Amino acid sequence: MEDSFRDHPPLPEGWRDFSREVGLDPFPVALDCRYYIGDRPCRFARPCEGCPEYSPQGTRILILKTGALGDVLRTTILLGGIRRKYPRSHITWVTAAGAVPLVPPSLVDRIWTLSPQTLFRLHVEQFDLVLSLDKEPEVTALAMVARSEDKRGMGLDSRGAVYPLNPEMATYYRLGLDNPLKFFGNTRTYPDLLAEAVGIPFDPTLDDYHLDVSDADLETGRRLLAGLGLSPSDPIVGLNTGAGGVFVNKDWTVLGYLELIRELERCKIPVLLLGGDRESSRNSEIARKVSSPYVREIGSALSLGVFSAVIGQCRVVVTGDTLGMHIALAMKRPVVALFGSTQPHEIELFGRGEKIVTPIPCAPCYRRSCDIHPSCMELIDSRRVFEAVRRYAGPACGGVSGGTAPR
Numbered sequence: 001m002e003d004s005f006r007d008h009p010p011l012p013e014g015w016r017d018f019s020r021e022v023g024l025d026p027f028p029v030a031l032d033c034r035y036y037i038g039d040r041p042c043r044f045a046r047p048c049e050g051c052p053e054y055s056p057q058g059t060r061i062l063i064l065k066t067g068a069l070g071d072v073l074r075t076t077i078l079l080g081g082i083r084r085k086y087p088r089s090h091i092t093w094v095t096a097a098g099a100v101p102l103v104p105p106s107l108v109d110r111i112w113t114l115s116p117q118t119l120f121r122l123h124v125e126q127f128d129l130v131l132s133l134d135k136e137p138e139v140t141a142l143a144m145v146a147r148s149e150d151k152r153g154m155g156l157d158s159r160g161a162v163y164p165l166n167p168e169m170a171t172y173y174r175l176g177l178d179n180p181l182k183f184f185g186n187t188r189t190y191p192d193l194l195a196e197a198v199g200i201p202f203d204p205t206l207d208d209y210h211l212d213v214s215d216a217d218l219e220t221g222r223r224l225l226a227g228l229g230l231s232p233s234d235p236i237v238g239l240n241t242g243a244g245g246v247f248v249n250k251d252w253t254v255l256g257y258l259e260l261i262r263e264l265e266r267c268k269i270p271v272l273l274l275g276g277d278r279e280s281s282r283n284s285e286i287a288r289k290v291s292s293p294y295v296r297e298i299g300s301a302l303s304l305g306v307f308s309a310v311i312g313q314c315r316v317v318v319t320g321d322t323l324g325m326h327i328a329l330a331m332k333r334p335v336v337a338l339f340g341s342t343q344p345h346e347i348e349l350f351g352r353g354e355k356i357v358t359p360i361p362c363a364p365c366y367r368r369s370c371d372i373h374p375s376c377m378e379l380i381d382s383r384r385v386f387e388a389v390r391r392y393a394g395p396a397c398g399g400v401s402g403g404t405a406p407r
Helices: 002-007 070-073 078-085 095-102 115-124 137-145 167-174 179-185 190-198 215-227 252-264 277-290 304-313 322-328 382-393
Strands: 059-064 089-095 110-113 128-132 151-156 162-164 237-240 271-274 296-298 316-320 335-337 353-355
Touching: 002 296, 059 137, 070 095, 070 190, 070 322, 089 095, 095 110, 095 237, 095 304, 110 115, 110 137, 110 322, 115 137, 115 151, 128 137, 128 215, 128 316, 137 151, 137 167, 151 167, 151 190, 162 167, 162 190, 167 179, 167 190, 215 304, 237 304, 237 322, 252 271, 252 353, 252 382, 304 322, 316 382, 335 382
Parallel strands: 059 089, 059 128, 089 110, 128 151, 237 271, 237 316, 271 296, 316 335, 335 353
Antiparallel strands: 151 162
16 A cells, blocks of 8 residues: 555645545545635535546635725725736635625635634635725734735734835825815726725726625515515616715705605606615605605615615616615616715716716715705705606606506
């Protein structure tokens, strides 16, 4: 038996055969295969030697991006450029538990959450490239712990100060500290800025959002709409009525939505009120005040997957600068995006929709409170929003196909 070990050809780099070292029959294992698990057979359940599915990991890349949810989703535009620059690569993405559904497993090999287990593994594993894309000290600290000779993005120094790890990050970094530059000087989009900052190619004609929605979630979304009397052929206008609560005046006014719904009702266009828990009472108020057979509430207790599936059934989505906008873009739906206090130039629509920006001179501001009346969002004209919606929902008012009231 020793002669058979001696005659066995050398194993490729990344392979080991521990059984030979203790005198057992040869059993080479591809430790570098992206499908290798170690404590049980991989999903192909066959010996590594001669396996047609063997796929060496190649360039090992670690992405650190945890929040906010919309930012996690729009960061997925980097994945196409990563795959082009590193065709044979193995990607690990560390994110918040709530953001896991927004990271596409079709393009990312491992999705880890922020946890002690993740920290333990980062102390051991070696990466070829680390992309640290958050500015929070807790996440930038992980970038310093991660083992790699090539780290790009944001790091943390010994004083606990966040700073850029590479010179190309300087512009992106400065935008977070220089309000005049961010508000009025910059005209570039977030994908363009981020890709340059970490040295990943970006082409808006090739690169887009990536969001995997399961067949089960798609089917659940279809059933929910059918239960509301809506079919995929209906020109549904989704109104994503809320926005995150960090910055003031990211969401349009209830009055604005009511005026828009009345215009859409004259065109017999079905309207779907969208949102999460924060928008539940607001949507109920809108539905109660308009009391129209063309308006439906989808409810707020939806998973991100089902919520995405529902948005994917809309002909067009009206939304503020929030997660719903990014999901609509990821689902390849046209958006009419309303901007008050936040910067519209940073949003890349990929040719799907229009931006309607407040005319107020003090915007953008990213303030957390505001006592100006009328506010920036109050100055967005509902007729202007309606005209934009009509361009995507169907022909001129009165000529929309399938214009019957939902059952």
